[in-house]
Amino acid sequence: MSITSAGPSTLPNQKAPVRIFAERNVNQCNDIEGATASKPYADKFSNKPADLGYIHGSAPKALTHTRNVQDLSLFIDDIDGTRHSIKDRMMRTKRHVNPLVPEYDLPSYVPSDIPEPKFVRDTLSIRDIDGAFPKSARTFAQKDTMRTDDIVGAQACFRPAYR
Numbered sequence: 038m039s040i041t042s043a044g045p046s047t048l049p050n051q052k053a054p055v056r057i058f059a060e061r062n063v064n065q066c067n068d069i070e071g072a073t074a075s076k077p078y079a080d081k082f083s084n085k086p087a088d089l090g091y092i093h094g095s096a097p098k099a100l101t102h103t104r105n106v107q108d109l110s111l112f113i114d115d116i117d118g119t120r121h122s123i124k125d126r127m128m129r130t131k132r133h134v135n136p137l138v139p140e141y142d143l144p145s146y147v148p149s150d151i152p153e154p155k156f157v158r159d160t161l162s163i164r165d166i167d168g169a170f171p172k173s174a175r176t177f178a179q180k181d182t183m184r185t186d187d188i189v190g191a192q193a194c195f196r197p198a199y200r
Contacts, residue, residue: 066072113119134140163169185191 190197
């Protein structure tokens with residue numbers, strides 16, 4: 038059967054067979070001679086003394102360095118109202134307002150008088166310059182477009198003069 042025709046293929050299976058590779062652990066070093074510890078050496082490095090503190094430099098240095106100063110960067114005691122106190126529990130306030138009929142002291146002000154500026158001249162006017170403004174538009178009488186008495190023969194019951 039042709040490749041372009043519909044239907045199942047008549048050719049045998051043309052796919053390449055799946056290769057099966059041997060898997061090996063990459064971190065394994067059993068096959069290298071001398072790369073692993075044999076039994077006699079295993080106990081030599083596992084039975085160490087617990088503390089070598091008597092030898093200077095036998096212990097690693099600490100990863101963090103400490104200072105003998107109190108860290109106050111995250112303290113919020115200097116901000117009023119951030120810590121609980123007896124005053125907060127008693128709900129004391131300096132406000133004394135009747136909640137049903139409140140009377141508030143609103144701030145007062147004195148309005149200032151704005152002085153009227155002295156009129157010098159109109160800076161946008163150009164009437165004093167000759168020819169700097171357009172002439173007035175000429176108006177013409179509009180023609181009545183609905184009248185037809187000026188057209189010969191446009192009246193009802195029209196008869197020419199020769200009849």
